[in-house]
Amino acid sequence: MTESNGSASPERREDMPDWEKRFRAPRVSLPDWAEDAPDRSLFVSNATGTYELYAWDRATGEQRQATNRPNGTTDGVLSPDGEWIWWFDDKDGDEFGVWRRQAFAGGEDELAVPGLDPSYPAGLALGRDGRTAVVGRSTDEDGTTIHLARVGEAPVEIYRHRESAGVGDLSHDGSLIAVEHTEHGDAMHSALRVLRPDGTPVAELDDTKGGTVELGLEVLGFAPVERDTRLLIGHQRRGRWEPLVWDVATGEESDLALDLPGDVSAEWYPDGSGLLIGHSHEARGELFRYDLRTRELVKVPTPTGTVSGATARPDGTVEYLWSSAAEPSSVRSTAGGVVLDPPGMKSPGSVPVEDVWVEGPGGRIHALVQKPVGASGPLPTVFDIHGGPTWHDSDSFAAGPAAWVDHGYAVVRVNYRGSTGYGRAWTDALKHRVGLIELEDIAAVREWAVGSGLADPERLILTGGSWGGYLTLLGLGTQPDAWTLGIAAVPVADYVTAYHDEMEALKAMDRTLLGGTPEEVPERFAASSPLTYVDRVKAPVYISAGVNDPRCPIRQIENYVGRLEERGAVHEVYRYDAGHGSLVVDERIKQVRLELDFAARHLKGGSQS
Template identity: 85%
Template sequence: MSDVQPAHDTETTPGTTPGTPPGTADLPDWEKRFRAPRVSLPDWAEDAPDRSLFVSNATGTYELYAWDRTTGEQRQATDRDNGTTDGLLTPDGRWIWWFDDTDGDEFGVWKRQPFEGGEDTPAVPGLAASYPAGLAIARDGSAIVVGRSTDEDGSTVHVVRGDGDPVEIYRHRESAGVGDLSHDGALIAVEHTEHGDAMHSAIRVVDLDGRALAELDDTKGGTEELGLSVLGFAPVAGDTRLLVGHQRRGRWEPMVWDVASGVETDLALDLPGDVSAEWYPDGSALLIAHSFEARSDLWRLDLATRALERIDTPPGSVSGATARPDGTVEYLWSSAAEPPQVRTTAGGVVLDPPGLKCPGSVPVEDAWVEGPGGRIHALVQKPAGEGPFPTVFEIHGGPTWHDSDAFAAGPAAWVDHGYAVVRVNYRGSTGYGRDWTDALKHRVGLIELEDIAAVRAWAVSSGLADPAKLVLAGGSWGGYLTLLGLGTQPGDWAVGLAAVPVADYVTAYHDEMEALKAMDRTLLGGTPEEVPERFAASSPLSYVDDVRAPVYISAGVNDPRCPIRQVENYVDRLASRGAVHEVYRYDAGHGSLVVDERIKQVRLEIDFASRHLR
């Protein structure tokens, strides 16, 4: 493996300013935002905290990097054509585990290499390829717990002890995965949806032989199903406390569950919005991650005194945080205007990649719009000048996700080209309570589009958006909503840009990975054979003959989430009636980890919109 290299040489040459890599000075800002080296929040080994692992695009492709904090050495650990982002360190810091799929199809096996570098070898010999569903490694290396998912087997959990073979201890047709392994390596927390609702998990704690020891299931005994999530076992020897996320008060909050005694400790934090948490390394406190109305911040909760202390972070979004053994907190922060940085409460920036510096963008503004299901939150970025502007409605994926006041190179590129950008946290989005997230069931896609239509009407009436130059765009679930919106709201949009979309819902269901089939059964109430009318009502293919706007579609040929065959079915229908459309197919999965490829796709989208909005 080669040492980590900056994305560009930083030596000063004529025509550049100090610190500007040669060949980049004349690049437009929108392209610089993609090319500038970025780093993820570093993960660190529990028993070797000076050894860390992070993701960076320094070579032009997102890959894993090992970082020895003692020596300062950084080393590129993976090097694959389509990039690598799924990896972790073993607790002792000796090994890097990384997931090896085929060209972005998310189906593969775990491999490992020594932290200092060396040969990649199969991490779990004898375990066939699958989709990953969680991984946990005992601190003393005595046990490895691997979650897997395949179309044939459903969800399985395997345990490897020492040099032994993998032993299956759990199997179910519905979605399940490994949540965590206790400090002593004796208890496994499994998140499962055996009750059939893929949006609301239950938790079962088992031993290494698969024997059930404790169960926490909020889906039983009530008319409303509530979800749980595993946040982690206490990092203390002999401690059987499990940190759990719950929705008992209509939003995500943490609690502490002692799986040995069964005692549940309700933390009841007085913070609006969603709240998550992780342990401080000594188990005495929790690092609280608080998200409210598209912003987030951090707090420290002392478990003995229940004192809640705010950790100073700038306004914007914290997309990851970790408490270090010395009590400091490292966090990945950004805002719509300012690029991401890995900061520390000790002061300063933890990792500052060399090379091209990322230009900022314009701040985001909040819009609150009354909609058919309640008040809708939208985020707006505007170019210089007076409106109305050509406007891109950039619709987020998920659907269980949300847009926030965080840096995003895609929307910033549109602003640089004179477009306003509107991002809508429609019903189905997270961050606004459980009822808002769960509201889209059975009328999938149509409910989200009602909210998007309400924000569209506001954008036009407020003078922000030019009604003749409205672009509906998005990727993944956002791409799905784009195609569905072009067919169900044909007079509202001048151009559609759909990346890796669901286009033919029935074919997508039959071709997609097993975990997403479970999610679709939850959202729509059954399979295409059981509820054909719901699949038809929610499928863009049902409305393709009503599409009037020019359509641009990009799709990965190895995509397991929005498979290529269902996209081709939709494109064939467009072509059969002579509809204006363009299709770009690329050799990757559900998006690309290659910077040049991402820039190419954004350039094609902007060019398509410009040509058809002139």
């Protein structure tokens, strides 16, 4: 059993392995920029060894670290006038806290909205007048509340409901507020409401009403034009995410009907004349420009891989964050070159992914495979399962899988049912048999990996973080003969206790997935809980957990570990002082090193490193 209260400074050596360099190499997020001061930007970087917010004045080139906390900071927003950086201040990663703000040029932080108690964040929108904010809050006691806050005035509550909701956007002139809500009780499919600043409803759009198919909506943003009442939204009416323009004043809906497979998102060009389209299909992404007047769709050139984010600048150029499994991420521009290149160590590349399609019980399953250069099977193989579950693995750079490849393992990542990017039916397939459905797909890909000669059936590791950690523990218990060992990071281990201890928004999601509370549908919670099957686990188990985690709380993990201890099962536990993962590079490297060491000690024959 290992505990951590922090990490020592790294030992800088010329022979630092590539896997460690990938974690240590400075990286940056896609810079956000101020709508009315586009030379002022905000980005996240790990340049100091901890992920923090940085202010960037493009006119002077000056970059300044804006936040500095032991466990890091990534949740920040730049005000439209470029004068203020808002950042969320929680305690050691527990996600429960308050918004603070700091002048763009620097100075002391101040409480951004005096009068609001700490909470979980539920969205934030800042007004162009420099004094207005719409703040979403979530607590176990109140559910979701939304407040209108103006400098020098007490915040005013304009929305409240027990079910989960969130701030979508504030219109250009501050007269309209878009809210995503799940008052109907389905946390996976939001409806939209537009309010006046006094809380008076203006318009409602709810695709969940009537019919047997559940459809969701999402806010993508108000038009960035004065007195423009158009709201860009995402919908699922044709079985996938697509954008449309909804004029909330007239009720008119302009359906773009783009002929693109897979999921489609969008954001406005700064003059409101067109949309920057983000297209995700089969684990890769690309960009287009859509002209709202001519309805012409023109591709924005980007390399093959994954575009993790993009934004259109006032001059019409597009900046985007791009990577592939083989090439590290970079912020690029259609004007040419890299926009933001952090100094210091450069990250080594890795090997490209291979696409595999496997027939499964619910349809064709897409998996991504990496293996050491020149290696031939059967190889020790890591099934690295993504979290979410509403997420998907993509052809993007990831230091974790690359570390396993460096040590001689093949890595298989499965976009199981529940993953995004393959249509609404695939994402929504999890209802009621939660966890078990995903594991059916993982088992089908496992059978392919062994049958194809890629994977050695005696050296198979099941691993993942968050929902992937949950599936790891559930898989070790429900498929005990399929896996040689398991490595679970910040997992759900005891579903009932996790439900009672987790943040309110996740309780709503669990009620949607399982059809009720543990008291209402105890059989479903039991069937989907790793604790139910813990006595069947045969493989050695490694678990890491953040002691302040509000998503996969520590008590339910301790319950699972206690059962392993009672049985005398081979297991190791690592607890660290953070929340749902760590933003400290040294800590993350320590965790990967512990995982690699656990595998080397317990995997028959070791790896071919």
